[in-house]
Amino acid sequence: MTMQRTVVLVKPDGLQRGLIGEIVARFERKGLKLVGLKMMRLNDELLDTWYAHHKEKSFFKDLKSFMTWTPIIAMVWEGQEAISAVRKLVGVTKGYEAEAGSIRGDFAMSGSQNLIHASDEATNAEKEIGLIFTPEEIFQYETAEACLIYSDFERGKSDSLCPHQELNLDLRFRKPLFYPLNYGSDSSILAYFNLMV
Numbered sequence: 001m002t003m004q005r006t007v008v009l010v011k012p013d014g015l016q017r018g019l020i021g022e023i024v025a026r027f028e029r030k031g032l033k034l035v036g037l038k039m040m041r042l043n044d045e046l047l048d049t050w051y052a053h054h055k056e057k058s059f060f061k062d063l064k065s066f067m068t069w070t071p072i073i074a075m076v077w078e079g080q081e082a083i084s085a086v087r088k089l090v091g092v093t094k095g096y097e098a099e100a101g102s103i104r105g106d107f108a109m110s111g112s113q114n115l116i117h118a119s120d121e122a123t124n125a126e127k128e129i130g131l132i133f134t135p136e137e138i139f140q141y142e143t144a145e146a147c148l149i150y151s152d153f154e155r156g157k158s159d160s161l162c163p164h165q166e167l168n169l170d171l172r173f174r175k176p177l178f179y180p181l182n183y184g185s186d187s188s189i190l191a192y193f194n195l196m197v
Contacts, residue, residue, distance in 0.1 A: 009117040010073040031149040036076030
């Protein structure tokens with residue numbers, strides 16, 4: 001498997017419908033790492049390059065008008081095989097055909113107003129990152145949960161331990177402890193403390 005970076009754009013319809021938080025949460029819950037994020041307006045020059053493969057098509061003018069309607073949210077996500085993982089989360093292009101559980105499957109009904117763009121392959125991901133982000137806007141950092149998402153082998157860290165490994169905690173010995181708390185002479189409640197022993 002390969003550690004990859006991929007671009008996601010939340011399009012104007014996603015912004016207008018207030019779905020940014022929901023979309024970001026889907027990628028975070030999957031275990032992808034956000035390494036770049038910005039709100040911006042796309043201009044004609046950038047869109048001519050971005051959608052060069054659509055430039056001669058009849059809908060190109062409408063596409064540009066739609067993509068410049070409001071600002072967009074641009075993100076770079078990182079993870080093992082991130083390009084294919086993100087595209088599965090996004091769903092197929094047409095919202096009415098997208099799989100239930102995908103972003104488009106859950107929130108889109110249109111073939112064109114489909115909320116989100118995701119890089120389709122590694123060469124385009126690299127190109128799109130270069131069009132939207134400067135090197136200084138892409139961040140390299142370790143997440144505290146990386147060792148819970150990937151094995152040490154996948155992370156390329158053969159001698160790295162998660163905090164739970166370092167503390168040598170064995171969850172099989174997790175026991176509930178009960179402590180009575182008295183609130184007056186005629187009433188009491190039982191407080192439950194789930195403590196590690």
